[in-house]
Amino acid sequence: MPTRTLIAVVALAIGAIGGAMVANTAANAWRLQRAHRHAPMHAMQHHVARLDAAARGACDAAEVEARLARLRVLAPEIGYAYAAEIRSDRAFAERYAALRATLDGAGARCKALDTTLARVKDACEACHVDYR
């Protein structure tokens, strides 16, 4: 094989491998971003479902407080996962802020759990109705 052809073949091979590596890195970044967008939603859904069960069954105020505390920690994860939307889309940012304000104002009293839950679910739905 002439030297020039050999150099061309090697250059093509390096180019192909490099291209595949870049594509793979981009695909991984996209998968990670998608997972990060979905994970806090599922975790919040889990705690909302448990609060629902508490509202229908035996309610323990300490458990309600623990789950509300988890929701207050999970909700800001939306802020990281959807940072671009929050910067560029005012309605999205307002719904995100509204969920956090609702959670911050939510009390753990069992007697008020139905009302608290309705407010939290409304805050979730207010965003989902347009963005989910």
Ligand code: HEC
């Ligand atoms: C500020 C907007 C916003 C708020 C508030 C919000 N979500 Fe979401 N949620 C989304 C978006 C956007 C999606 C769609 C994600 C996708 O499919 O990429 C979503 C999807 C979901 C999903 C489906 C996830 C999946 O993998 O398909 C669940 C479950 C969920 N949200 C639960 C909740 C719960 C529970 C709350 C309230 C405690 C909540 N969300 C509040 C924006 C929001």
